[in-house]
Amino acid sequence: MSTTLLISGGRIIDPSQGIDKVADLLITKGKIAWIGDKSKAPSQPDLTSIDATGLTVCPGFVDLHCHLREPGFEDKETIATGTKAAAKGGFTTICCMPNTNPPLDTQTSIDYVKKMTEIEGTVQVLPIGCITKGRQGKELTEMNELAKVGVIGFSDDGDPVSSSRIMSMAMDYSQDLGLPIIDHCEDKELSDGGFMNDGWVSARLGLKGIPKAAEEIIIARDLALAQLTGAKLHVAHVSTEGSVELIRRAKEKGVSVTAEVTPHHLTLTEERVMGSQLTYDTNAKVNPPLRTQEDIAALIQGLKDGAIDAIATDHAPHTLVDKMCEFGLAAFGISGLETALACLMSLVHGGQLDLKTLISKLSFEPARIIGTRYGELGTLKAGCRADITLFDPNKEWIVDSQDFVSKGKNTPFDGCHFKGRVSMTILSGKVIYRDNSA
Amino acid sequence: MKTIEPGAGIATPDTFPPPPIAVWQHRHILDLDDFTREEIELVLDTANAMSEVLTREVRKVPTLRGKTVVTMFYEPSTRTRASFELAAKNLSADTVSLDASKSSVTKGESLIDSLRTIQALGADFIVMRHSQSGAPYLATQHVNCSIINAGDGWHAHPSQALLDIYTIRRHSGKLDNLKVAIVGDIMHSRVARSNIWGMSTMGARIVLCAPNTLLPRYMENFLAKCQLPHISIETDIEPALEDADVVMPLRLQMERQQSGLLPSLREYIQLYQLTTERLSLARQNVLVMHPGPINEGIEISPEVAHGAQSVIEEQVSNGVAIRMALLYLIAGGKNK
Amino acid sequence: MPERTLVSPQDIQRALVRVAHEIVERNRGASDIVLVGMQTRGVPLANRLAATIQGLEGITVPVGSLDISLYRDDLSSLSLKPTVRRTDIPVDIAEKQVVLVDDVFYTGRSIRAAMDALIDLGRPQSIQLAVLIDRGHRELPIRADYVGKNIPTSKNEEIKVYVKEVDGEDKVTIIAPGKEVTDEND
Numbered sequence: 022m023s024t025t026l027l028i029s030g031g032r033i034i035d036p037s038q039g040i041d042k043v044a045d046l047l048i049t050k051g052k053i054a055w056i057g058d059k060s061k062a063p064s065q066p067d068l069t070s071i072d073a074t075g076l077t078v079c080p081g082f083v084d085l086h087c088h089l090r091e092p093g094f095e096d097k098e099t100i101a102t103g104t105k106a107a108a109k110g111g112f113t114t115i116c117c118m119p120n121t122n123p124p125l126d127t128q129t130s131i132d133y134v135k136k137m138t139e140i141e142g143t144v145q146v147l148p149i150g151c152i153t154k155g156r157q158g159k160e161l162t163e164m165n166e167l168a169k170v171g172v173i174g175f176s177d178d179g180d181p182v183s184s185s186r187i188m189s190m191a192m193d194y195s196q197d198l199g200l201p202i203i204d205h206c207e208d209k210e211l212s213d214g215g216f217m218n219d220g221w222v223s224a225r226l227g228l229k230g231i232p233k234a235a236e237e238i239i240i241a242r243d244l245a246l247a248q249l250t251g252a253k254l255h256v257a258h259v260s261t262e263g264s265v266e267l268i269r270r271a272k273e274k275g276v277s278v279t280a281e282v283t284p285h286h287l288t289l290t291e292e293r294v295m296g297s298q299l300t301y302d303t304n305a306k307v308n309p310p311l312r313t314q315e316d317i318a319a320l321i322q323g324l325k326d327g328a329i330d331a332i333a334t335d336h337a338p339h340t341l342v343d344k345m346c347e348f349g350l351a352a353f354g355i356s357g358l359e360t361a362l363a364c365l366m367s368l369v370h371g372g373q374l375d376l377k378t379l380i381s382k383l384s385f386e387p388a389r390i391i392g393t394r395y396g397e398l399g400t401l402k403a404g405c406r407a408d409i410t411l412f413d414p415n416k417e418w419i420v421d422s423q424d425f426v427s428k429g430k431n432t433p434f435d436g437c438h439f440k441g442r443v444s445m446t447i448l449s450g451k452v453i454y455r456d457n458s459a
Numbered sequence: 460m461k462t463i464e465p466g467a468g469i470a471t472p473d474t475f476p477p478p479p480i481a482v483w484q485h486r487h488i489l490d491l492d493d494f495t496r497e498e499i500e501l502v503l504d505t506a507n508a509m510s511e512v513l514t515r516e517v518r519k520v521p522t523l524r525g526k527t528v529v530t531m532f533y534e535p536s537t538r539t540r541a542s543f544e545l546a547a548k549n550l551s552a553d554t555v556s557l558d559a560s561k562s563s564v565t566k567g568e569s570l571i572d573s574l575r576t577i578q579a580l581g582a583d584f585i586v587m588r589h590s591q592s593g594a595p596y597l598a599t600q601h602v603n604c605s606i607i608n609a610g611d612g613w614h615a616h617p618s619q620a621l622l623d624i625y626t627i628r629r630h631s632g633k634l635d636n637l638k639v640a641i642v643g644d645i646m647h648s649r650v651a652r653s654n655i656w657g658m659s660t661m662g663a664r665i666v667l668c669a670p671n672t673l674l675p676r677y678m679e680n681f682l683a684k685c686q687l688p689h690i691s692i693e694t695d696i697e698p699a700l701e702d703a704d705v706v707m708p709l710r711l712q713m714e715r716q717q718s719g720l721l722p723s724l725r726e727y728i729q730l731y732q733l734t735t736e737r738l739s740l741a742r743q744n745v746l747v748m749h750p751g752p753i754n755e756g757i758e759i760s761p762e763v764a765h766g767a768q769s770v771i772e773e774q775v776s777n778g779v780a781i782r783m784a785l786l787y788l789i790a791g792g793k794n795k
Numbered sequence: 796m797p798e799r800t801l802v803s804p805q806d807i808q809r810a811l812v813r814v815a816h817e818i819v820e821r822n823r824g825a826s827d828i829v830l831v832g833m834q835t836r837g838v839p840l841a842n843r844l845a846a847t848i849q850g851l852e853g854i855t856v857p858v859g860s861l862d863i864s865l866y867r868d869d870l871s872s873l874s875l876k877p878t879v880r881r882t883d884i885p886v887d888i889a890e891k892q893v894v895l896v897d898d899v900f901y902t903g904r905s906i907r908a909a910m911d912a913l914i915d916l917g918r919p920q921s922i923q924l925a926v927l928i929d930r931g932h933r934e935l936p937i938r939a940d941y942v943g944k945n946i947p948t949s950k951n952e953e954i955k956v957y958v959k960e961v962d963g964e965d966k967v968t969i970i971a972p973g974k975e976v977t978d979e980n981d
Contacts, residue, residue: 507881
């Protein structure tokens, strides 16, 4: 394929430049040349033309939170399969969480991830380093070293940093690096032994619940520490109304905090565990758990008014063995890269969220949180790397987990009718995914 | 051109009295939340007939001859397992009992693999008890045998609730408008949950009585969402027992105190033990029931446990009749 | 499908009276007879026989009910189970002449099941069979000792017995499907 691509006739939506119009876009040598009219295009014989009529053209999606499982858990996912899944989902840059084995708490393990990405990765993978050694919550990692090696932030995700003392020190220590501390906010003593949201469904099903307060307590603590230390805090996978309110008020006070929410927390409630009959569906078992209608409304409002900055998938693939068992024993997590857009489009089609906001939360805003050390991401500005996603906002399809490119087939959306599907994903001016379905 | 031979292609009338129109919709017995009143009454009426069989010299009928009932218990039990096995034997079925603690489960075999093995061995029915809520639902998705839930985690124990309802009916006729007080660890009680479904379908009014730490926080939301209006919650035992027609204390497990849900057994006994004095708040002909095994001196005083109002032993014998009825009603049938 | 009455209420009553006489005659009195009616319609018929015998001999013959659902040989193929009704035999049947009473005698499978049930309940000295209607087509080597009426039928016909105590009236009807007309266009 030539290095000159012309994408024509699509509706170009670029929140970073406030663009929303039907126009054409030219890519040369892997970078965006211009957005305008195709008559301006050079008449090269090797120019590749892509007809984007009826499609939406936007910056490639950026996922702040995803689990690639490699090294250590290659039966669940590898960098190869995970990045392919990302491409299929329209993501051009993904940030991988460090709860691998070994965890990403030293330069060596991060170099490994970078190496594997180079050899087998389909999209750009940005590493997140651990906050504490081995994610044990006891000693800080060599944050400076990790920053040099290119992490975009620090997290012990999978687990919170339970000790307030350690969290406070992590925030102090990481400040000058200008990188966020990303916390998985969960009070383990309160949530201990819980399998789903503490609510009427858990009461009916006879399952121990995880109370909303377990998340809100640690968010409140982290916000107080962020205010105290002046560090950058990023709250992972916000799931409750109370959490949104805490973050909103902290932002009003000027605390340096950002937050993300997952597609499944925006669209599913705890009732999904019951399935269509009372099936104790382990595909709906996730941490933080699916909550209530009130929480969904608050999360959507948070996206609209900026309390929540970005959408991140928290893609958590698991093997069949990990999920096809008793509810209490099943692993937590949803394999979400390939259904993210379609699932979110249901909010757009339902009138709860507008398309421009959605695209912004999937591209521009997460890029802002990552910063510019990897260039300007999440934008279609001229001169920037040509990471572009084309999707059909109205294409109807039915989810079949067997079609997933990811090794993880664990999705609560199996069999769902969705409207909206990625058509093509372009990274650095090269087409890395093309939808060949009917 | 078609001709029809007399007798060919036309169903010959059954030589037995024809079965009644379908009231029964179940292939498995998982919980009582999807039983209609008619279905519960069918179980009770069938148990009546089974009770008569139990009074005979030869307590056996050939109904399930050639069928195999496998009991698979992941939690220890004496009465429930023996009850199911006797029920199966009384119907001439073959029984096999598997104790998970002594089986390949200790070698790491998964539940699904164990069930598949049991199916491959020829089981028609699997009676299972498991510590994880929802385990029998998983079973129905992976094997074709009829699954009977003998207790899953905190979730359900349908045969217990049915025998409780049967016991009450034998004494009081109908359950409509009877006040039933269930006292104890509601949070962890599968017996309470199944009785909530079953007894309210039969028209009873239920009072759940427990300290706050032993009640699910969202119990009221659960009851409202599932449209169970005649159920109320009390933390104080006296209003719960007042004018009750049936009182059912639940077994208090020692672990509850150990995990800090209660400050001490002493305090629980002081506030919630069913004593003769407290029992006098109830109706004169109140029935005292208990799912067993009893912790005498904890949730119930020995005097009440063995007193005139106690039907606890009768519950056990009724259990065999109810379980025979359940096995009979879900047996066989190619036209599913 | 047309339903035709074959036996009137009066004829039913006459047949029952005759059968009662025959029972008493064969057993030389009524002192050690137990009448056992097969659920459901056999039970009121057994009661009527007992009443007639009471009038004849001045003896109260004990009447029991027997439900054979648990002894059926076709349970595996039924997805809907028949409701199991009461089996209630008020006396010990050991050393007694048990007379089973049923409304329709057809293949004989119900009676086979009934005999198994009786033998589980005790050891009667003899088991005899009284039926209101015998419609033929035996599939087992079983015969009736007392027959109210013989009605030859074909297998695709259905005999329905209505009994006042259960159905509100007494009659016996036959339902015969009409012959299928062959379609020239087939």
